[in-house]
Each structure stands twice: as C-alpha cells, then as structure tokens.
Amino acid sequence: MPHAPPATLESAIAHARKIALIDSTLSVLNWDERTGMPTDGIEHRAEQMQFLTGMVHQMRTQPWYGEALQEAEASDLAKDPSSEVGCNVRKLLRDYRRDVRLPQALVEALSYATTIGQQQWQQARAANDYKPFQPSLDRIWQLKREAADTIADGRSRYDALMDEYEEGATTATLAPLFQSLGDSLQQLIGELLESQSPPSGGVLERFYDVADQSSFCRAMCQTLGFDFQRGRLDVTSHPFCTSLGPNDIRILTRYDDHHFSMGFFGALHEAGHGLYEQGLPTAAFGLPAGTAVSLGVHESQSRLWENIIGRSQGFWNYAFPLAQKQFPAALSDVSQDTFYRAINRVERSLIRVEADEVTYNLHILIRFELEQALIDQQLSTSDLPGAWNDAYQRYLGVRPSNDREGVLQDIHWSAGLIGYFPTYTLGNLIAAQLWEAAQIAVDDLHEDVARGRFEGLLRWLRTHIHQYGRRYQPHELVERATGRPLDSTPLLHGLQRKYRRVYGLDPPGS
Amino acid sequence: MPHAPPATLESAIAHARKIALIDSTLSVLNWDERTGMPTDGIEHRAEQMQFLTGMVHQMRTQPWYGEALQEAEASDLAKDPSSEVGCNVRKLLRDYRRDVRLPQALVEALSYATTIGQQQWQQARAANDYKPFQPSLDRIWQLKREAADTIADGRSRYDALMDEYEEGATTATLAPLFQSLGDSLQQLIGELLESQSPPSGGVLERFYDVADQSSFCRAMCQTLGFDFQRGRLDVTSHPFCTSLGPNDIRILTRYDDHHFSMGFFGALHEAGHGLYEQGLPTAAFGLPAGTAVSLGVHESQSRLWENIIGRSQGFWNYAFPLAQKQFPAALSDVSQDTFYRAINRVERSLIRVEADEVTYNLHILIRFELEQALIDQQLSTSDLPGAWNDAYQRYLGVRPSNDREGVLQDIHWSAGLIGYFPTYTLGNLIAAQLWEAAQIAVDDLHEDVARGRFEGLLRWLRTHIHQYGRRYQPHELVERATGRPLDSTPLLHGLQRKYRRVYGLDPPGS
Numbered sequence A, B: 001m002p003h004a005p006p007a008t009l010e011s012a013i014a015h016a017r018k019i020a021l022i023d024s025t026l027s028v029l030n031w032d033e034r035t036g037m038p039t040d041g042i043e044h045r046a047e048q049m050q051f052l053t054g055m056v057h058q059m060r061t062q063p064w065y066g067e068a069l070q071e072a073e074a075s076d077l078a079k080d081p082s083s084e085v086g087c088n089v090r091k092l093l094r095d096y097r098r099d100v101r102l103p104q105a106l107v108e109a110l111s112y113a114t115t116i117g118q119q120q121w122q123q124a125r126a127a128n129d130y131k132p133f134q135p136s137l138d139r140i141w142q143l144k145r146e147a148a149d150t151i152a153d154g155r156s157r158y159d160a161l162m163d164e165y166e167e168g169a170t171t172a173t174l175a176p177l178f179q180s181l182g183d184s185l186q187q188l189i190g191e192l193l194e195s196q197s198p199p200s201g202g203v204l205e206r207f208y209d210v211a212d213q214s215s216f217c218r219a220m221c222q223t224l225g226f227d228f229q230r231g232r233l234d235v236t237s238h239p240f241c242t243s244l245g246p247n248d249i250r251i252l253t254r255y256d257d258h259h260f261s262m263g264f265f266g267a268l269h270e271a272g273h274g275l276y277e278q279g280l281p282t283a284a285f286g287l288p289a290g291t292a293v294s295l296g297v298h299e300s301q302s303r304l305w306e307n308i309i310g311r312s313q314g315f316w317n318y319a320f321p322l323a324q325k326q327f328p329a330a331l332s333d334v335s336q337d338t339f340y341r342a343i344n345r346v347e348r349s350l351i352r353v354e355a356d357e358v359t360y361n362l363h364i365l366i367r368f369e370l371e372q373a374l375i376d377q378q379l380s381t382s383d384l385p386g387a388w389n390d391a392y393q394r395y396l397g398v399r400p401s402n403d404r405e406g407v408l409q410d411i412h413w414s415a416g417l418i419g420y421f422p423t424y425t426l427g428n429l430i431a432a433q434l435w436e437a438a439q440i441a442v443d444d445l446h447e448d449v450a451r452g453r454f455e456g457l458l459r460w461l462r463t464h465i466h467q468y469g470r471r472y473q474p475h476e477l478v479e480r481a482t483g484r485p486l487d488s489t490p491l492l493h494g495l496q497r498k499y500r501r502v503y504g505l506d507p508p509g510s
Helices: A009-033 A039-060 A063-074 A084-099 A104-127 A131-151 A157-165 A171-193 A210-224 A260-279 A295-309 A313-326 A336-342 A357-375 A384-396 A422-441 A445-450 A455-464 A474-482 A489-502 B009-033 B039-060 B063-074 B084-099 B104-127 B131-151 B157-165 B171-193 B210-224 B260-279 B295-309 B313-326 B336-342 B357-375 B384-396 B422-441 B445-450 B455-464 B474-482 B489-502
Strands: A231-235 A240-245 A248-253 B231-235 B240-245 B248-253
Touching: A009 A039, A009 A063, A009 A084, A009 A104, A009 A240, A009 B009, A009 B039, A039 A084, A039 A104, A039 B009, A039 B240, A039 B248, A063 A084, A104 A131, A131 A157, A131 A357, A157 A171, A157 A357, A171 A357, A171 A422, A171 A489, A210 A231, A210 A260, A210 A313, A231 A260, A240 A260, A240 B039, A248 A260, A248 B039, A260 A295, A260 A455, A295 A422, A295 A455, A295 A474, A313 A336, A313 A445, A357 A384, A357 A422, A357 A489, A422 A445, A422 A455, A422 A474, A422 A489, A445 A455, B009 B039, B009 B063, B009 B084, B009 B104, B009 B240, B039 B084, B039 B104, B063 B084, B104 B131, B131 B157, B131 B357, B157 B171, B157 B357, B171 B357, B171 B422, B171 B489, B210 B231, B210 B260, B210 B313, B231 B260, B240 B260, B248 B260, B260 B295, B260 B455, B295 B422, B295 B455, B295 B474, B313 B336, B313 B445, B357 B384, B357 B422, B357 B489, B422 B445, B422 B455, B422 B474, B422 B489, B445 B455
Parallel strands: A231 A248, B231 B248
Antiparallel strands: A240 A248, B240 B248
C-alpha cells in the first residue's frame, strides 16, 4: 500500500484490519477451490492467490507499520500482554518481526506452489500414484526449508516451523511426551486386541443415504451450538474448517454411503473447530485478540466435541433414538450398546482421519518422525513412500499396499503445512485435560449431555478458552483453564478407563 | 500499488493483468455471496468487496499507468484499433480516462451500498415488502447519479451510464427503435390473444423433480458445447453467469418443481452467456482483447441459445425424447407438438424473466422508461412501486398485486446496474440478425440442430463474435458478422412468422 499514515497505534490496527480483509478473501478463494472449482480453473486461482498473498506480505512488512507497533509496545498501552490492546500490539509485532525476514518472492512462490500442489495431490490421490506428485511436493519442502532457515534464529528448522502453529512448542519438550504416550498406548492396544469380546464395526458399514447423513450431521452440529446463520456445512474431499469472516465460519466433511463414521465424526470434529471460531470476539476479527491461540488448542476443541462428547455413552443416550429415526433401515434392529461399541472399535489401521481415539496418536508420531527427517534432508521425498510404509509397520503393525492408503492420504504437505501434525496430539492431550476440569466446574454436565443440552459446556469453553483469542500463550491458557500444566495423564487414563470397559477387560460394574 | 515501473506498454499490460486478478477475485466473492453465504456474513463480505474495489480503483488510476497507455496510443503499435495490441491500448486508455474521474470514495461507497443493497433486496423480496428496502435503493440511485454526473461529459446521465454497458448506445437512437418495436409487438400480441386455438402451458406445471431438472439442464448445456472442465452450473435466486477466471465460467439458474421453463430456459440462457465467455481468447483474459464487447452482444448469445434454438421445433425433435426419458411421469402422455406449443405460449404477464419472447421486450420498455425518469429525479424511489404498476397496466394490460410481482422482481438496481436493461432488447435484436446470417453461412444448420449437433453454429459464433473480444465497436461487430447495420426487421419478422404459426393464424403449410 502506498500511503504511510502517521505511525500511530490506531493506524497500525486499521492496517491490520485491512490485512484481515485480504486474508479472509484468500480463505474464500481456498474454500471455493476445495468445494468444486472447475478443474481447469486452477492456474488462474493460483495466480489470484499468489498475487493477494504477495500483497498481504507487502502490507504486513511496511516499515511504518512495524515502527508504529514498536512505539506502542514501548508505551504504557501494551504493558499488560493479556489486555486486548497489549495482546494486539505484542502479537502483531511478533508477526511483523517474522514477516520482515521472509522475502516477498519466497512468500509468493510458496503460495503458488502450494495452490498447485494441493490440486496435484488431489489428482495423485485419485489416480493412486505418488510419483507424478513427487516433484511438486519436493519443491514445497525445499521452499519450506528456505523459509525455516530464514526465520530460525538459532532454532532448528523444525522448531521454527512448529512455532508458527503452536507458539512455544519445541521438539525437545514434545518428543519425550509423545514417545512415552506412544509407548503406553501401544501397551493398551495390545491388551485390547487380545480381548475375547471385541466390538464389531459392521453396523456402521450398512447403507446410510448421503442426503440423510447430511441432514443428521446438520441437526447434530446445530444441537451442539453451531450457528448456521453464521456458518455453513459443506462437502469436500478433505474435511476442514475455515473462517471467511467473523460471522461466516464454514465447516466441511465428506460422506460415503457405507461409512457412517467418516461423515458424522468428520462433521462433529469440524463443528468443534467451528464453535471455537464462532466463540472468538467478533469485533476483533483478524486481530490477535480475535484469533485462535494455536492449532493445538484449536484441535482440543474439535477433539472434545468429536471424541469425548461424540463417542460417549451419554451423548448417544440422546442421539441414538434420533439416529434410528433418520436411518431406520440401517439401525432399527441395532441396540444402542452395539452401536456405541461399534463407534469405539480400536483397530490397527492405515488411515489417520478414520483412526480410533487410541491408535490415532500413533499416526501422528509417525508423521512427527518423518517430518523431522524430511526437513533436514535425512530423508528425500523420493524415498518417502517406503519410509512411510516402514513406519506404519513399526508403529502400527500394518503396511499400506498402495500410495492412497499410505503417503497420499493427507493434504497437509501439499499445502505447505509442515510441523502441523504434532498439534493434533497436543489437541488430544489438551482436550482430555479440559474435559477433566469441565466435569468439576459445570453443574449437571453428564446429565445435560445425555439430554442433548450442551449450553453449559459450551459456555465454559467460551469463558475459559474462546473469549481470550491470543491473549495468553497456549500453555498458559490451558494452565489457567485447568489449574495445572499440561500433562498426558488425563488423556492416557481416560482412554484406559473407557476402552478397557468397551472391550470387557474390567470387572463388571467397575 | 506503490511501485511505479518505467512507463512502458509492457508494464501497463502487466498492471492490467493484476487488476484482472483482483476483479476476478471480486467475482468469486460475489458468486459466493449469491450461492448460500451465511446470512450474517454479509457485513464482512461488503467490507471485503469495498476494500478490493477501492484497491482496484487505485490501481486503475495510477498516473504512470495512464501515461504509459497514452504513449503507446501515440505510437505505431496501436495504430490499428482492431489488432490485439491496438484494442488493448485504446480500450484500456478509454477505461482509464473514465476511471480517473471517479473519486475513490464514491467507488468504495457504491461497492458497499450495492453489496448490502443486494442482500436487502433479497430479504425484501422474500418478505414481499418494498418499503424497508427503499432507503437502501434510494442511496444507490443517488450514488449512481453522482457517478453519472462525474463521467457525463456533456451527455445525459442516462446515456453516460448506458455507455458503460453498450459503447456507443444512446437514448436518441434506442428510444425510437424500441418504441416502434413495442408498437408492432403490441399489435402482434393482440392478434395472437384473439386466436381460437391458443396453446396451453399446463404440462409445464406438472411435477418435475428438481434433481432431475438439474441433470437434464446439465446434459443439455453440455450438448450445446458448454465445457464443464472450465465451468459449472449452480443454483441461485436470480440466474446469472460470471467469469472467475479464463477457465472458470460459472452459470446459475433456479428451479421450481412445478415450473419446468424457469429452470430449463434459465440454464440455457446462462449457458449462452457462458459459451461466449468460454469462447473469448483465454490468453487475453481481463484485457480488452479477451473481454466481451458489450452487454447487448452478450445478451444476443444467451437469447440465441435460449430462444432461437431452445424454443424451436427443431431443437425439440432432438431433445423431447430425452426429456420424456428424464421426466416420464410428467411427459410420457404429452406429444412433442403440445410441449412445443406450451413452451411458446404468449401471455400478458408480470415477471420479466418468465416472459415469452413476444412480450419480453415490453417488460424492457417499461424499465427503460422508468430508469430515465428515476435518474433525472422526475420519479422518486418512494413513488416507484405505483409508477411500476401503472406502466405494466399501460404496456401489458396487467397490474401487479404486490411488490414481489412488481418492483421487487429484479436484482439489477440493488446491484447498481442502471442503464443495463435496454441491452436485453438490444440482445434480442442482435440475436435475430445473427441467426439470419448463420442460416445462410452454416451448412446443414437446421438438420444439425434437429440432431442435437451444435458445433457448426458455435464455430460460426466463435469466428464472427467471440474471438474478437472488444476489438470492434458492438455495432461494427454486428455489421461485420451479418453484412448490415442492426435493425429490427429480423426480430420482428421472425416473431411474427413463428407465433402466427404456433397460434394457428396462418393457413396450414404456409
């Protein structure tokens, strides 16, 4: 932008709001690309996104803007980093300092490469063939290495990238936490899979009409509290949630008429993200005080609604009769208990997004390990499919027989999202700890869930998480909400308790 | 944009291409708004569009850009206005000279007012109540008056606005042409409505499943030549066609399960626009050589496919068996002749977009007259509904009983499209004249249409209209394609011949 207004905080904030207008326009372009843009439209779309991304970068790195923020930081205004203005000033300045290091050409090249990359990933996945996609993926990793080196500032490349998604997270703290969680989970999985009465998932593979699934998902998302005047639910090939504006939050899932869980838990998961976005202060949209604090905390919201609520006995006390009504052919001869056990079946499986709660974190461990090897070029993108398959063999005891079941299953790398996967496990850890706290703080929580009333829980989350935006560091926010630092006990104990019961490994009544 | 590159033609063209990237991004935002954006998203959307519109205006009015174009115009490069470069230079300069007159604040205010206006129009229409919409509409007319005064340059306000859509069109030439056409049509309508054997439209009001309508429309659009790898067909409340990129042309219609014509002819109409957009030179996307020449010529394409092809006996020789197959319950007991006569029923009706070919132009005459009165404040927006109803009484002999049937039926004014309606009648005139020429030039044209083969006609349109972009003035282009200046004989004679036959007013075999 050509104008350089007087370097006041007010003008800097106005500038940041303009940046948010373009950023949210980019979200519209991306949403549209992923909901049925004509195939041949991709090149022009990539040019649009590259151009706007370049423009945003230029706006983000205006010297007058940095000066205004710096001045404001030194003033009394920003003394309290957890005040609205303090949060805005400090985080905008933090973002500015990172942005000025990234050359515009690199930012634009990344935008173009990842827009094309996502399209090529989709084609490669449809064709079940990694090879033609590999050069495009390789280019993306190379650009991300450059970006990481530019902002690393003494940190490892991987830590520098991860910090973009989860401020303060480092490999040094996550690796041992994840490793010990992984060990305990592998032990639990071993126990469960030796059970004499494992649940069967068969009822979930009956015929569920897609239009009925869509109605049911919509109704359930609404019941949880998702506001359809301020959002919508659509279909895509890789579920996600995106904010096109403070009052335009979009969630997307995918359906298969013989796979109930995929559509339903996909929708619930994204609704969890959507509830967080709808709970942020709208007046601060696009400013740090109105932005989600981290991907880990974001994922805690989706996991809480998807798993802790959505896969609970209590929730289905309420929802199962409704499901039977919506899908009489599939469910009228099924008991709630059979259904409940079916949606909680643990399996050594190949696809992350369809994995159960227990094995899920092993899928993340695999990606966490591969990403560290790839970013430092200990592993090449050519050798990636083999390394992927070996890691599945090692961690999960199963081996993909083709690329679609293996390395092509996730969109992330094609979109340049590297260092992003660990936030999924962080989300699981945070969700379990938040749930522990909510059970103490919210009156009648279990009774309410069983009656399909979620206002109490949502209000607690709004009060303790959503309303703060980026005012606290992710780990501080969790500590304030739960009264203690994050650890893996709530998740691990929760899973052990629940799944030993589902698998009949506990004495009855325990 | 801050950078002022050396004022060469190359940099000016590169700049114009960047402008096209933002313009087409605005088209994405508009398409999205009109295909199901959450209601509460409107305010942020209006801010996004206002901001990008302002930015485009700023880019369009850079002095260096104007200088570069001016220099190029004076050079040998642009000597031939019908060459690609000559066309680009002259038309970009023409646009530049207009744009520099418009204050940025006015452009932004218009963008905001019309984004909000369209949303309010939708709400008013749903509520069937003009009053709450009137202040918003009034503001839009006021802003358009200001815009017209700024660019008028000695012309009347109305002519200045009309020239944006149809270069060279003036009230002085259109008014008598339209008036005499209107007189002849009223005479023809009188004749037809006295016929003893008028067609009945009843079969079109049977049940046509919306999903089946959508499949049928899609198949027919594809058969005409619309490329779905480079486009899509969607649903909206007011049909339109929009270009999101050179290979991303979107057409939209609406369906009613008891109203076959609305969905089907809506789709065919928009496909006609879409075929023009898909036929423009893609490499020049967003530049004058790659842009449609005028709205009148654009409308001639939609009318040709919708009416001249889509409502012809020949087309239904091919399409009727397919329609019977798609809608067996509605059409198996219907003869092709009954169906053909039903889709060509002439009626004094209230809704423009549902009007038949014969009365259609009277709907336009009404708007042409009202717009001239409104722009010069001889008529106020408060008195508009009454004036509208009176005009319908006078021209068509029917009177709307409410606002939805009356003044609220069209989106145009709420979108700031004033001086746009006359191009619809121009389109009808041009379509008839093009068709006359195509019948002589294209071998086996009638036989091909009756066999569902449209390549020959499409190729002729691509060669004589589409490929030229804005290289010729609209009237020149028509004259080059048809060998003579535009006049109303082909349309009028075509309608007289066809409809006297449909209404049994000619001796058999004539």
